[in-house]
Amino acid sequence: MTDSTRIVVYPARRIVTMNRALPTADAVAVRGDQIVEVGTLESMQPWLDAHPHSIDDRFRDAVLTPGFIDPHLHPAMAAVLLPMEFITAMEWKLPWGRVTPTLTADAFDTRLMELHRGRAAGEPLLVWGYHQLWHGAMARQRINAIDPVRPIVVWHRSFHELYLNDAALDWLEITEAEAGNRKHIDLAKGHFFETGLGYAINRLNPHILAPSRFRGGLHRLRAVAHAGGHTTIGDMAVGIFDFDLEWSSFLECLNDEQTPFRTELIASGLAALGAKQSNEAALEFIRALPERNTDRLRFSDHVKLFADGAMFSQLAQMQPPGYIDGHHGEWLSPPDLLEEQVRLYWNAGFKIHVHCCGDLAVELTLDILEKMQWERPRFNHGFTIEHFGFSTSEQVQRIARLGANVSANVYYLHELSAIYARQGIGFERASQIARLKSCFDAGVTTALHSDFTMAPAEPLNSAWVAVNRINAEGEVMAEPECLTPYEALAAITINAAWVLGRESDVGSIRAGKKADFAILEADPLEVPPEQLKDIRILGTMFEGTHYPTQPAES
Amino acid sequence: MSVPVTIIGGYLGAGKTTLINRLLAGPLDRTLGVLINDFGAINVDAELIAAHEGETLTLTNGCVCCSIANDFGSALERLRDSNIDHVLVEASGAAVPSKVADIAQTWPGYRLAGTRVLVDATDWRRQLNDKYIGHLVRAQLHGAGLRLVTKLDLCDQPDRELDAIQREFGRAHPSASGQVEPGLIFGDDRGGALPSDVSSTRPALTSTVFESRVTLPHQPLLDVLSALANRLERIKGWVETERGPFVVQLAGHRVTMTPAAQAHNPANQLVLIGTNDAPHLASEPLRRLSS
Numbered sequence: 001m002t003d004s005t006r007i008v009v010y011p012a013r014r015i016v017t018m019n020r021a022l023p024t025a026d027a028v029a030v031r032g033d034q035i036v037e038v039g040t041l042e043s044m045q046p047w048l049d050a051h052p053h054s055i056d057d058r059f060r061d062a063v064l065t066p067g068f069i070d071p072h073l074h075p076a077m078a079a080v081l082l083p084m085e086f087i088t089a090m091e092w093k094l095p096w097g098r099v100t101p102t103l104t105a106d107a108f109d110t111r112l113m114e115l116h117r118g119r120a121a122g123e124p125l126l127v128w129g130y131h132q133l134w135h136g137a138m139a140r141q142r143i144n145a146i147d148p149v150r151p152i153v154v155w156h157r158s159f160h161e162l163y164l165n166d167a168a169l170d171w172l173e174i175t176e177a178e179a180g181n182r183k184h185i186d187l188a189k190g191h192f193f194e195t196g197l198g199y200a201i202n203r204l205n206p207h208i209l210a211p212s213r214f215r216g217g218l219h220r221l222r223a224v225a226h227a228g229g230h231t232t233i234g235d236m237a238v239g240i241f242d243f244d245l246e247w248s249s250f251l252e253c254l255n256d257e258q259t260p261f262r263t264e265l266i267a268s269g270l271a272a273l274g275a276k277q278s279n280e281a282a283l284e285f286i287r288a289l290p291e292r293n294t295d296r297l298r299f300s301d302h303v304k305l306f307a308d309g310a311m312f313s314q315l316a317q318m319q320p321p322g323y324i325d326g327h328h329g330e331w332l333s334p335p336d337l338l339e340e341q342v343r344l345y346w347n348a349g350f351k352i353h354v355h356c357c358g359d360l361a362v363e364l365t366l367d368i369l370e371k372m373q374w375e376r377p378r379f380n381h382g383f384t385i386e387h388f389g390f391s392t393s394e395q396v397q398r399i400a401r402l403g404a405n406v407s408a409n410v411y412y413l414h415e416l417s418a419i420y421a422r423q424g425i426g427f428e429r430a431s432q433i434a435r436l437k438s439c440f441d442a443g444v445t446t447a448l449h450s451d452f453t454m455a456p457a458e459p460l461n462s463a464w465v466a467v468n469r470i471n472a473e474g475e476v477m478a479e480p481e482c483l484t485p486y487e488a489l490a491a492i493t494i495n496a497a498w499v500l501g502r503e504s505d506v507g508s509i510r511a512g513k514k515a516d517f518a519i520l521e522a523d524p525l526e527v528p529p530e531q532l533k534d535i536r537i538l539g540t541m542f543e544g545t546h547y548p549t550q551p552a553e554s
Numbered sequence: 555m556s557v558p559v560t561i562i563g564g565y566l567g568a569g570k571t572t573l574i575n576r577l578l579a580g581p582l583d584r585t586l587g588v589l590i591n592d593f594g595a596i597n598v599d600a601e602l603i604a605a606h607e608g609e610t611l612t613l614t615n616g617c618v619c620c621s622i623a624n625d626f627g628s629a630l631e632r633l634r635d636s637n638i639d640h641v642l643v644e645a646s647g648a649a650v651p652s653k654v655a656d657i658a659q660t661w662p663g664y665r666l667a668g669t670r671v672l673v674d675a676t677d678w679r680r681q682l683n684d685k686y687i688g689h690l691v692r693a694q695l696h697g698a699g700l701r702l703v704t705k706l707d708l709c710d711q712p713d714r715e716l717d718a719i720q721r722e723f724g725r726a727h728p729s730a731s732g733q734v735e736p737g738l739i740f741g742d743d744r745g746g747a748l749p750s751d752v753s754s755t756r757p758a759l760t761s762t763v764f765e766s767r768v769t770l771p772h773q774p775l776l777d778v779l780s781a782l783a784n785r786l787e788r789i790k791g792w793v794e795t796e797r798g799p800f801v802v803q804l805a806g807h808r809v810t811m812t813p814a815a816q817a818h819n820p821a822n823q824l825v826l827i828g829t830n831d832a833p834h835l836a837s838e839p840l841r842r843l844s845s
């Protein structure tokens with residue numbers, strides 16, 4: 001930006017800066033992509049006297065906060081899911097339309113029929129969100145009754161099983177001779193589950209990973225991220241499906257003027273190991289990635305590693321007494337491999353993010369971090385515990401003492417705590433999922449993320465869960481772990497910037513930072529806390545350019 | 555016909571890679587597809603490799619190895635198009651082999667032959683008590699059709715370790731420095747083909763190595779090899795003729811000579827595999843060619 005660029009002053013009903021020395025302000029002065037002063041029209045007068053400027057009143061009635069930052073989501077998973085049609089028991093607010101809850105078997109069939117009728121002949125129909133508790137038993141005969149000619153795929157809400165009708169079986173060339181009588185495939189019902197799902201997905205891959213469809217999905221992700229008020233997102237595992245497909249699609253879809261956010265790209269060290277066949281070769285590959293950087297797509301000195309299995313499938317690794325039914329979680333990386341990888345990237349100066357869902361995974365990861373600090377102490381190392389499902393309060397203290405950050409998926413608490421209290425690990429530990437207030441009290445830099453598509457990519461919704469700790473059944477879980485609205489807002493702005501290593505240029509509103517704002521109808525620090533998630537997002541400003549939100553059709 | 559799949563599991567350091575390398579280097583009565591899901595490199599001895607394409611290695615004995623990097627499915631699909639008699643899966647050190655076995659029972663075109671889990675005789679007691687891997691190693695050993703105990707030679711009381719493992723988990727067999735009879739790997743889990751059964755129902759395979767440093771005459775060599783095709787089970791290795799270096803393979807009683815990228819040292823080395831004294835007899839005409 002040259003100095004001759006005109007300064008634009010945006011007065012607002014209120015500006016929430018997340019900068020402690022000046023918590024709120026009346027106006028922000030922007031030149032090009034940068035904030036030059038925050039304060040009042042009077043206080044910024046010396047800048048205005050010295051430079052050409054104008055006053056723009058468009059945000060006069062709105063509240064500005066720093067643009068929201070989700071430091072951990074998966075654009076590639078979104079690109080696979082978002083082109084599908086949703087028929088779900090829960091409401092989904094999607095920018096291209098609101099998905100209203102479908103709560104009965106009849107309603108499911110009616111909606112499926114509508115989707116079928118609204119579609120060109122022969123075009124396959126992929127539907128996501130089926131759940132037997134609401135939608136009744138599924139089978140290929142039931143889908144055939146909707147239409148036997150169009151290939152129709154009904155995917156379970158969990159992603160872990162799917163059903164195909166006759167036309168879909170033909171389309172995917174799955175025959176009785178081949179797939180009859182196999183474990184985890186019930187061909188009579190067109191049902192593919194567990195390892196059988198892998199077989200069906202292998203057949204679907206040419207379709208769901210087709211570059212044109214994948215790019216369409218990324219365009220939808222772009223709309224979702226914008227509607228959520230994001231100006232920065234982090235892809236916390238580039239290479240999750242296919243590194244080259246992902247990178248080339250990002251270049252095409254997330255790198256142009258219509259993209260109102262930047263994407264921080266964190267390569268998966270596990271995927272790179274699979275592709276390059278040694279950790280050393282993976283490190284070399286990852287180290288060279290920043291050469292590709294553009295204005296909106298940035299690799300840096302971060303890497304993603306994995307400890308244990310998923311929270312949603314109860315494969316998180318738990319310390320004793322473990323799960324009520326006695327089963328154990330699983331490791332995504334053998335512990336010795338994880339240690340080898342952490343050591344390699346630690347010694348190479350990387351900021352390491354480790355996926356940890358269960359408290360045994362947190363314990364392992366902290367043991368490894370402690371070993372690294374003994375072998376080769378580092379400060380401000382940016383080591384981050386990702387997800388942070390189950391933990392103990394002692395672990396929070398260790399995280400603080402070892403200088404690590406936490407990036408938490410607090411939505412687990414909302415969606416899973418009631419059911420896990422009954423059918424997982426019991427009430428005490430289920431209610432303490434996402435132990436976040438303890439993190440703030442211990443001085444741990446703590447951020448919130450969605451892990452989208454695991455939770456809605458709506459930072460204000462994540463903040464709402466963190467402040468209220470209300471589960472899916474309306475019960476407040478472990479009230480002492482509730483965050484204040486200010487802490488929750490920090491967790492989706494400045495703290496998230498720290499987690500991504502962008503704290504010096506985004507995440508708060510102060511002179512010198514990027515002009516990135518979320519434009520809101522109400523002040524998240526003033527509304528009753530239970531209304532946090534309902535604050536309307538009017539749009540965003542990204543690097544000085546205003547991107548209004550399209551009102552959702554209903 | 556469905557292709558049998560044997561799962562080779564065990565925690566890191568148990569010796570899976572060594573075992574697979576020994577197996578591939580020794581006499582084999584079948585063509586193997588080896589799928590490697592233990593993170594990282596395919597560690598096949600360079601001497602065995604005939605061609606390297608992407609994540610797939612073709613070996614001089616016709617076997618194929620590929621790294622599956624979590625996409626089991628596409629690897630199994632790819633292998634369906636090649637001439638494979640048996641698939642070995644080197645499971646990840648983090649995997650419970652019985653779960654990997656589900657894939658063989660699900661994927662069309664394949665069936666489960668058995669699961670073999672390797673265990674380090676010098677370290678298993680510590681592993682079982684480790685708070686991070688104890689349950690995993692226990693589940694691996696419980697889920698195995700047969701346990702193969704490695705590094706017994708490094709134990710003070712090898713019999714005691716073997717015994718203790720058998721008592722705690724079931725049938726176990728020593729596997730000294732990765733050396734194991736192929737029948738022990740390829741047989742099924744339910745007592746079917748144990749090593750003794752295998753050797754009694756099938757004539758013993760023997761092997762001889764033919765080595766020579768002189769350039770061999772191309773056409774006469776091809777004639778000799780073709781004549782041997784019906785008398786031997788396998789020939790693998792390389793030769794150098796006046797037309798350059800070649801990789802030689804005999805599989806399914808067919809000889810192929812494929813031009814090689816570079817010459818080897820010694821110029822000619824062929825492993826001849828067959829029953830009884832057939833390999834020894836077969837080496838005679840080759841020796842005559844090179845003298």
Ligand SMILES: [Zn+2]
Nearest residue numbers: 072074236451
């Ligand atoms: Zn994730």
